Amino acid sequence: MALLAHQLKTPLSTINALAQGLMRRADRLSTNDIRGRAEKIWRASLRLDELIETIMSYTRASAGGIVLNPSEFNPDDLIRRICREQGNQEPERPFHLDIQDLPDFIVGDPILLEQAFVIILSNAMKYSPPDQPIGIAARTEEDMIRITVVDKGIGVSERDLPFLMQPFFRGQNAKNLPGTGLGLSLAWHILKLHGGGLDIESEEGRGTSVTITLPETNITGFSYTI
Structure with missing residues (x-):
């Protein structure tokens, strides 16, 4: 559980830090800066989604809850x-x-x-x-x-x-x-x-x-x- 918590926390921390930076400096950032930070937030959110989906799927599999829909x-x-x-x-x-x-x-x-x-x-x-x-x-x-x-x-x-x-x-x-x-x-x-x-x-x-x-x-x- 400690491993899973750490892996989930890493992209969350990235999203948190980048979002706060955007809010504080939005009026001083160029369009390219905003686009670059938004892309990093997007990639971190993809990573978080991947982790959550893997954990949920593994939980279903270990409980015999995955059924084929051929x-x-x-x-x-x-x-x-x-x-x-x-x-x-x-x-x-x-x-x-x-x-x-x-x-x-x-x-x-x-x-x-x-x-x-x-x-x-x-x-x-x-x-x-x-x-x-x-x-x-x-x-x-x-x-x-x-x-x-x-x-x-x-x-x-x-x-x-x-x-x-x-x-x-x-x-x-x-x-x-x-x-x-x-x-x-x-x-x-x-x-x-x-x-x-x-x-x-x-x-x-x-x-x-x-x-x-x-x-x-x-x-x-x-x-x-x-």
Whole structure:
């Protein structure tokens, strides 16, 4: 709880300080200054919203409260839209997409799968320098879709790698970076509900590769508890 409180307090403090500065100095700030501070407030609010959503989703998952609402959707469109939206948060970062031969439609819960993919992609962005590229590759193999996200970030030590999907666990080299340690556990849970999986390969100081596996069709879902 102390970790969660600290993570929530950080963006709140940023929003508070910037908003007070705007109120005190509004008549002396240029349009560019106001725009820049407003953007920082917006980004801090996005971070806060992400933290709250992750905590709420994890709470539902740990209580068995996440239920699939399956429908048909186009996986190519979903992947490209998420990459575009995440890329808008860091316009200078290169995204390399390599998406080939995906089916026109698969069956699953697109909202939950989007949440899982956003967690993985935002981790790749968070733990790598903003000028370093992120690669996203997607293929179909034996009725399974494989989506791999590769970054050139801080990576994970061999010692920490087996524990990454445990709730609240954070690697030693990520202790000073924002995060709750819940994201990967939640993403793993969502993919297990779909009959899929999550695999991580990493080397400290050289980057991380995260692979999502997902069946083309899953209507009933599976039961997994975090």
